[in-house]
Amino acid sequence: MNRLYIFCLMILTLSSCGYFEYDNYEEPNSGIDGKVVDKKTNEPFYSETANSYKVEYYELSWEAAGHANTQSRFFWGKADGTFTNTKIFAGEYRITLKEGAFYAPDPEVVTLKKGKLTNLNYAVTPYARVKIDEITLSGTKQNNLVIDYTVEDTQNEIDITNVDKGVYTLSEAQVFISSRSPNVGVNNTESKYTVRAVQKFTTYTPGTPIAVSEKNVRNLPPGKYWVRIGVRTGNPGKKYNFSTIQEIVIPDLDN
Template sequence: MKSIKTLSIALLSLFLLGGCELNELDNYEGPNASINGGIYDQETGELIQQDIINGMQIEYTEHGYDNPQIQYVVVKNDGTYRNNLMFAGTYTIRPVRGNFVPVESEEIVVKGNTVKNFEVQPYIRVRNVQIEKQGNKVVATFNLDQTVTNKVSRIGLFAHQEPTVGAPLNAVASVVNFNQVSNDVTQYRLEINLEANSGNLKPGNKYYFRVGALIDAPEAKYNYAPPVLLEI
């Protein structure tokens, strides 16, 4: 009986000790700040369209720790981002793995609702886009204005019921392995045959179509024009 009583007291002590530790953990304040902004073309001032799946991210680390953990915020399809669960403090921040020339990290003080925009140089600007239904095809014509000397590896026309359509999210895609340097004078053309893809693109329904181009650079993502909604 004595041993059982001793064990019970020991277990009770551990429980009380654990409860004190949990109370101490619960005393930490929660997130008290937020950050938001956009990724802008430094020349045009326009938001740079992004992929919603496996797209670019905002990388940030909080100062004040010996081994700070790298954290990430996903950038939305329209080129904006937001994180409402930040702690007030100083951070090192930069956008990474995007469709623009890499930029250097910056230090920023986050307090209250902080706005931080980034002006970047997109690898490619997809210009003068025309997407229309022509008979049993959807035809896209466009120009490419690339800002670096790398080759354009691929160009594509993507279709999906969601406006977040792109290379990683599409029902139908017409992709060409381009593998050359483009110029801003040539008009390029891509098309999707509606009859051949009637199983995925149902007649009488509406779909978003979007043109994109991918530069040949490490971790690069597609550059896009805004999506166009068509009834087929």
């Protein structure tokens, strides 16, 4: 009887303090979407999943209302250069692009309105550009690749006065290849096929495209593969700039 009494008392106590009331805090009611493109080519800024760039937003209106210890928040951009976040509160924000393989644009102040998705687009200069020109099959079994691609630095497109030289200096280009997923990149590649497919850049003329013919991807088993090239400068984050992804099929000539 004592246990029943105590239980009933607990229920009454919790009810009186509003424990069972619904949470009446307003959920996020605004958001942003947009895309990042190459300032020179107007093509999407291609990256890779979970290794792209951050969209950082800092609420100025919250701070202006007298709230202390405001912290910025961020979310990752997508591999195709687009970004979306539908879970932001309406207000005034300072928005910045960070940690991408590009020279970040200046932050901007944006007012996000309730019930509206605000579109933001950015044109950036990547640290470098790379384009696959052609992939051909070679060898008696047609299971070797010849990958012709072009690398271009962007040193002459920026003001290098206060920029660390390593950021715009070409370091290497790497073939990334996967038979498992079209989302190929640094985090999804099969090194057994590409361990020798690294092109180093020691001397080159800034602003002059570099043509590379890679022939060290060999003896691929029959099947479908996804291939892309990543080119890296000496940037501190060791970020790659990427080509688009190409699909190739190795035929089974034994059957």
